[in-house]
Amino acid sequence: MFWLRNITGGLASLFRKERVDRELDEELRTYLAMAVDEKMKQGMSRQDALRSVRLEQGNLETTKETVHAAGWESLIETSWQDLRFGARLLRKNPGFTAVAVMTLALGIGANTAIFNVIQTVVLQPLPFADPDQLVWLNGRMPQTDEAGVSPADFLDYRDSNRTFDQLAGISQTVMAGPSNLSGDKPEQVTTNLVSSVFFQTLGVPLLLGRDFQKSDEQINTPQVVILGNGIWKRDFAGDRNVLGHNITLDGQSMTVVGVLSTDIPLISQAQIWLPTPRLHFLMQLRGGHFLKVIGRLKQGVTVPQSQADLNAIAQRLAEKYPDTDQGWSLRQRSLREVLIGPVRPVLLIIWAAAGLLLLIACTNLANLFLTRSVGRQREFAVRTALGATRSRIIRQALAETLMLVLAGGTMGALAASWGVSLLRVFGPSDLPRLQEVHVNLQVVTFAFGISLLTGAMFGLIPALQFGKAGFSGLKESARNSEPAAHRRIRSSLVVAEIAVSLMLLIGAGLLIKSFWLLIHVNPGFQTQHVSTAHLSLNGLSYNDPASRVRFWQELEGRVINLPGIEAVGATSELPLTGQHSDGPFKIPGHKYGPSEFDDAHYRQVTPGYLAAMHIPLLAGRWLDQTDTAKSPGTLLVNEAFAKRFFPGQDVLGKHLDLLGDVQPHREIVGVVGNISHRALSDPQEPEMYVAYAQYAPPTMSLVVRAVADPSTLAAALHETVRTIDKDETLSKIRPLDDIVASSVSQPRFSSLLMSLFAGLAVTLAAIGIYGVMAYSVSQRTNEIGIRMSLGAGQSDVLKMVVWQGMKLAMAGALIGIVGSVLFGRFLGTMLYGVKPSDPFTFVLVSIGLFAVSLAANYIPARRAMRVDPMTALRYE
C-alpha cells in the first residue's frame, strides 16, 4: 500500500508540478511568516525577526530543493532536464554529433547484423519438433566415418534398435527426372527418396495428407509422392484438393498423398519426395552405402546408450554377413552439429571482428568526449561552484552520452536490417538458414543493449574526468591546458586502437591471402568458356542403357555442329558441385581381408568430356568410340591414382576389378591429369573415368566449351534437346566459372567481411590518431612557438611531432602483433595455404598501418611546423 501511494503521490507531483510547487511554496512562506510573527511578538523589530529566521532556517529556495529532492520523482525530473540539455548541446555541435552517431551506427550496425545471423543460424534450435532428440547417422569403417548406410543394413537397424522412436533413411543420390506438372512444357524437378515416417522422424508436419508408410515402400518404383510446399504453391496454385491427383514424373504416373507444411532446404533441396522403393535391386544392397539416416532418440535415452545399442546391432550384422558388414558400424552425431557445426567457427570469428570494430569505435568516441571535456571544464567548474554535486555532473554527462548512443543505436539497427538483407542476397549460398535471417525483437534488443554498453564504456571515462575537475577549472590559467591524466588516457586509447586495428588487419590479410591462393589453385581443368547443364533421362522411355547411349551420342553430335562450339562432352559428376561417388575396387593379385578393398573417385564420361574440360592426357589413349558396351572393359585413371596404387610402375595395361560394376574387369588404357573434385582446398585425389557407353547412368551433366554468348547458347541447347525428344529438358544451365566461384563462396564471404571490418577499423584508427595529434599540436602551439623562437627549425618541429605520434603507433603495433600471434590460431581452420603467423602478411600489414599512421601524424605535424613563433607567443 505504501509504495502504491508513494508512486501515485510522485506521479501527481510530476504531472501537477506547478500546483504542487505552489502549495509547497505557500506552505513554507506561511511557515516563515509565522516564525517572524512569533519573533516580533517577543519584541524584535520586523527587520531583526526576518534576519533571525533566515539565519535559523536557511534559504527558502534551498529548503524547497531539499523537500523536492526527497521524492523519487525529482530523479526523473532532473534526468529529463539532463536529457533536454544534452540534446540541445548535441544540436549545437552538428559536426561532432554526426561523427559520433555515424561511428556508433557503424559499430553497432555491424555487430547487430552479424549477431542476427548468428542468432538465426547458431543459436536458434533447428526448425523441427524436439530438435534435440535428432541425430545423424553415418556409416563408419576403418578408412572413413563419413560413409552412408547400406539400405539392407538400414532396415536391420530400424527394426531391431531399442533406443530410437524412429529411424528414417534419405537417399542423398538425388534423382531428378523430367515432369510435366504445369502442363506447358517439361521441366526437371529435384526429387529425393526417403523411407517411411521420414517427416514424422524429422518433426516436420504435413499440411495435407499423410507421411509415407511402410506399404508405400513395398514396390519396385515409387507409386506415391509428397509435394514440397514450394512446388505445391507454384505448380498447383496451392490447391487443397490436390490429394489423390496423379502427376507424371520421369514418365511414370504417381499419386499425390501429401503436401509438406514447409520445404526443408536444411536437409535437401527436394521439391518432390518419393518413398524408397524397397523391391528395387539398389535398395536390397548390403554393400552399397548410400543412405543417410536420421534418428529420433527416445526421450531420456543418452547418446552413449543409443551408440551402445547401435554397436550391438553392428556386431550382430558383422557376424551374420561377414563379407559385407565386417568392420562397419554407425557413427552418431547430433543433427545440429552436422548441419551447423561447420559454419559456427567462421561466424564466431566474424562476430569477434565486428566486436573489435565496435571497440575501436568506442575508443574513438571516448577520445572525442575527452577532447570536448577540456573545452567544457570551465562550464562544469562554474556549475560545481553553484552547488551542483559531482554525481549530478556525471549524471548530466551520461545523459548526453545516452542521447548519442540511442541515436547511434537506432541508426545502427537500421543499418543492420539493411545489412542483413544484403547478406541474404550476397551471403554464401552454402550458409545454412541464411534465408531465415530476419531482424526481430531480440535483435533490436541486442542493438540497444550494446548501445548502452558502448555508452557506458566511452561515456564513463570522460564523465569521471569531468567530475574531478572541480573548482580548479575556474582558475584562469587552467582554461586551456589539459590535465596530464587526460593525456595519458588519450595516448593509451590510441595505442589500444592501433593494436586492435592491426589485429583485424592481420586477420583480414591472412584471409585475403588464403582466398587468393585458393582461387589461384590450378583445378586441373580450364573453366573459361565452359557451360554446363543437367539432364536426367526419363526412366521409362530410356529404360535400356543402349537407348541412353544413343541419346547422348545424338545430342553431342548435334551440339558440336552448333555455331561457336569447340568441344562437347558429358559426365556423371561435375567437379566442385558436391556430386561425388566412390568406386570400390580390387587390384588382381593383391591380398584383401574380408570386406577389404581399395577406393577411388569414380565417374562415367563420354569421349568428349576430358577434351572439353581441357584435362590433359599424360600417357596412353583417350576413351573413344571404340569403347562400347561390347568391347572389353576399359578405364582412365589420373596421376594421383597411378602414384597411390601403382607407385613406380607403368599403370598402362594393368587391370582393376570394380565391385558391383557391369564389367567387373577393366584395363587401364590411359593416364590423365589430376583435378580438384571435392573442393579447391582439398588435395587432388585418385580418380577413375569409365566410358559412358560401358556404364550409362540416367543422369548426366552436359559440358560445352564454346565462344558463343551464354544466353543464345542456352536457347540453342534447349532447342537441340527438344528436337531429339520433346519430353526431355535441360536444367541448371550455368557456366563452369560460376560453379568454381560458388564453391569458394564461404571463404570469399569471410575474407570480404573481414576486409570490410578491417578497413573501417583502420579508418577509425587513423581518425583517432589524427584527432589526438591535431589536438596535441593545438595544445602545444605555445611551446612550439618558444622552441622556434629559441632556434628550432621547422624540420625539428616536424620530427618532434611525428615522432611523438609514431611512438604511439609503434607501441600499438607491438601489442597488436603479440595479440595476433596469440589469437591467430583461431583462424587456423579457415586458412588455406597460409600459416596464422605468416610473416609476409604480418610485415606487409604492419607497414601499411605505419603508412596510414604516418599520414595521420603528418598533417597536424605540418601545421605545427608552420606555427609563427610571434603569433604563438602572443596567443597567450
Add this chain to the structure above:
Amino acid sequence: MADKSTDLVQGTLDMLILKTLALEPMHGYGLAVRIEQMSKGVFTINAGSLFVALQRLQRAGLIKGEWKATENSRRAKYYALTEPGRKHLNSETREWGRQVAAIARILEAS
C-alpha cells in the same frame, strides 16, 4: 539510505510528528513549535527536514493535509492523523517502549 543513524532520526521525527498530531490537527509551524516545547528545547526542528517528513507521511497515507485559515487569518495547511496513522503510531509507540525498556535493561546490567 544504508546510514543507520539517519534512519533512526527520521523514524524518530516521524513518530514525534504523529504523536503531536494525535492531540489535534496542526500546521507545519505549529508542529515545529509544539515539538520544541514538548521536548523542552531538546529537539529543534529545521523546516527542511520537517517538510520532507510531512511529504513522506502524507504519501504513506498516515496523515492528510487540508488548507484552512489560521487564527491570524493566514492560509495554512493543517495536518491531521488518519486511521492508518493512528494504528501506526500505536504500534510504533509499543515498539519504542519495548526498545527503550530493553536498552535500559542492558545499560543497568553493567
